[in-house]
Amino acid sequence: MPRTKNKQKKLHVKKGDNVKVIAGNDRGKEGRVLAVFPEKERVLVEGINMRVHHDKPTQDNPQGGRIEREMAIHISNVMVIDPTTGEPTRIGRKRIEEDGGGRWVRYSKDSGEIIDN
Template identity: 90%
Template sequence: MPRKNNRQKKLHVKKGDNVKVIAGNEKGKEGRVLAVFPAKERVLVEGVNMRVHHDKPTQENPQGGRIEREVAIHISNVMVIDPSTGEPTRIGRKRIEEDGGGRWVRYAKNSGEIIDK
């Protein structure tokens, strides 16, 4: 559902995160996030939610045919995997003070380990 104001919603996953699917037909599968679509609140996870796509012949693919591709799933159906334990965890945000300024980082709620390096 699109947001009414102009601010983009903060999401708990980013491109490149390792996530586990916690709901739906693909429950239990793990993969790396290939793309995040904040406006639609969906993510594309490598090897998860594969669907057959029918491609027309092009110069790059002169044969055309049926190709399996990942399809985006709702962001609420995935949890980030804690780097220290390998289990799914909720994500928190905290400010780290360094070199006179601070920056916001994501951390795993279970272990407290920082996810953003």
């Protein structure tokens, strides 16, 4: 059954997470998530998948030139790093009951440590 337009898939990665790349040219490298694109299921990770971008000359940059910048990679190619062990881990979700209500948090499947603050 296709997803409706306003219903996006829940992702295991959020902006600011430390992740490890598990597939691709940069396999084994670690970095911080700079941006998440849920509609495309891609993430931008600091220092990962660097590509050369050719900039046209502008008033701010009259010379123009070639600039290295990060490009997005598929979300299935990264795993969140467990804060306690420092190893990549799978992510689960559970509801935590608080004062008069509850909220959903992400937790590490290996250590059980809550990842969300």
